[in-house]
Amino acid sequence: MTHRPKITIKDVAREAGCGVATASRVLNKSGPASAEVRGRVEKAVRDLGFSFSAIGRALQSSRSMTVGCLVPSLANPVFAEAVQGVQEALAGTGYQLLISCSNYDGTADNDAIAMLMAKEIDGLIVTMVAPERSAALKMARQRGIPVSLMFHDPIDGFATAHVDNFEAAREVARRFGDLGHRRTAFLALRFATSDRSRNRYAGFHAECRARGLPTPALIELSETEANTPELLFDILASLSGLTAVFASNDFLAIAVQRAARLGGWRVPDDLSVVGFDGIGIGRLLDVPLATIETAPEALGQQAAQTLFDLMQGGMPVQRPPLPFTFRVGATLAHPRTEGRDDDQVAPWPPSVHSLDYDLKQG
């Protein structure tokens, strides 16, 4: 508990009987030094237990050797894994990771970026609510701070590590269509604040339309609805003729599955369910989840790699989207009552809870 006074390079120099400049040169191997003084300095370092102050260094060199990372939440394993990927890419490079979570709040994430910038981070890896109109992000660019996005679709002038949400969602629509599903729904938890969700719906919608299928119902759920099977089932049941659901993430897909089952529907016989993300646990379920499989960790690694390039002085170069694969699970099958066509009877779509969102046009 004895607060030993901090040991600085000055102490080392004094102990070694040399000037601080010399000590600095020895320790950084950044200039000439006689073998003798080198030895004395190294001994002094060991004796005193000296280690550099990153702060002093940062102040002088104006490079903090720190990158900032902002994600909505670490409670969502998709983001947690992405950060893990960033971390892996950073390990051994001397860079450290400063982390911040916005909790899906579009004001908090701007503030967080400002905080990170005050810490003089050398680069920024970001997933936020609305990057395209974030003042803080614009500020970062003005100040010449390299920025690398994660999960977002490409935006003017920013490089992003992403999967093509639009295309992936089209693939889901294709699978549904090929199996003969007509009446489908897209369920999302935070549609309004997630460009990912919006692009997924857009792709899903576009492909349905291209195939002449009814417009898929768009349903934005509250946390409560998603977590209460009874409520969730009521919502599903209200969509007459529904045979297939595309959930915006795997947790939601599992919740849907469970709600359907509790309501007496069998999956996939009475309802097909497809998720998004490909979280590992989906595979282990008794009825393995059909889903779009992505690799959040690889995404984080790519974002970090892009950031490195930027920090080396490169221009932002947009890499192609990371691949996704359709994981064939057991939650997807032909609709039970195939061929029935009651499109006229109950008008479709009944867009529950739906709002006017800008949908990217395919």
Add this chain to the structure above:
Amino acid sequence: MTHRPKITIKDVAREAGCGVATASRVLNKSGPASAEVRGRVEKAVRDLGFSFSAIGRALQSSRSMTVGCLVPSLANPVFAEAVQGVQEALAGTGYQLLISCSNYDGTADNDAIAMLMAKEIDGLIVTMVAPERSAALKMARQRGIPVSLMFHDPIDGFATAHVDNFEAAREVARRFGDLGHRRTAFLALRFATSDRSRNRYAGFHAECRARGLPTPALIELSETEANTPELLFDILASLSGLTAVFASNDFLAIAVQRAARLGGWRVPDDLSVVGFDGIGIGRLLDVPLATIETAPEALGQQAAQTLFDLMQGGMPVQRPPLPFTFRVGATLAHPRTEGRDDDQVAPWPPSVHSLDYDLKQG
């Protein structure tokens, strides 16, 4: 892309026509200033878009307003959630979070702490392989850096936020015993590097012994074994008479469940399975997982709270363990062939893969 030169408080002072000391006082409200000059300074700040450099501040005040956090991996949602909890507790306090992952490597985690200390963190929140014999942790204490542990059981002189692994595991043994299970096994993934796992086995073992039950088999699995249902089933099948498995975490429990099912056993009729952690998804399974429910996020919050107290200058005070609850799922039931007693026929325990570990004595 124009690298605007950084704006410092000097620029603000010049623009406002005052000294830097005055500008500093105005911006920090740390001393007197006339209304007039206050106005000029504030205008200058707006015009120039000034914001403080945390580095300059840190250097001068020797407080970096940063806390370091080391966990094994963010890919494990238990740790990710704990970090999320830390993050939440930190939000709004002005502290930022510097993160590092050891990937369960006992050398890497020491190095990581050294790196964090070089960054002059004001406090440390840590989950590591062997805190009781970590040189870096000892160093941190010598330097007077407040340290708060997470997940670990109490260690001399460090405060820790934890659940009582030993007690929780005893509870599992009690449930097994009450239902009439005799031959049980404990499955773990990283027994050697996890004091949590070891304490869980110890508690499980102690209660089994106290009830006169056979010693539970201790099985340390490799990643491959855990992820390959066939291999896993072979291991389970090799334990003749086994009726109940306690898995060291929920993912493992789900894997066991799946392996058992693929091998033709029904859960819970032929095999009862109980997990640990209480990850949210366990609830959503068709057969909800019986498990020890803990709250990693609360754990992270408590660790952060303890760290705050320490940073205020308090003594390390060990709080009581956070509560756990036994979540009654559908994976636990009476053994099918109750009352059979072939303890003599096949000697028990057949401790596959088991090693000599120090077990805490209850």
Add this chain to the structure above:
DNA sequence: CGTAGGTTTGGAAACGTTTCCACCATGGCG
């Protein structure tokens, strides 16, 4: 009108580094 007491103010030192530059040997070469 002088001075004590208060309020504002700004210069300068300090925090821990790195790096520029000047200085001093030393040794080789003309």
Add this chain to the structure above:
DNA sequence: CGCCATGGTGGAAACGTTTCCAAACCTACG
């Protein structure tokens, strides 16, 4: 023997902030 390169060395400035301290200014009272 003198000159210049060369290698080793250390003083000092700079990075952005806060804070100590002294100076300057104002007010009010005797």
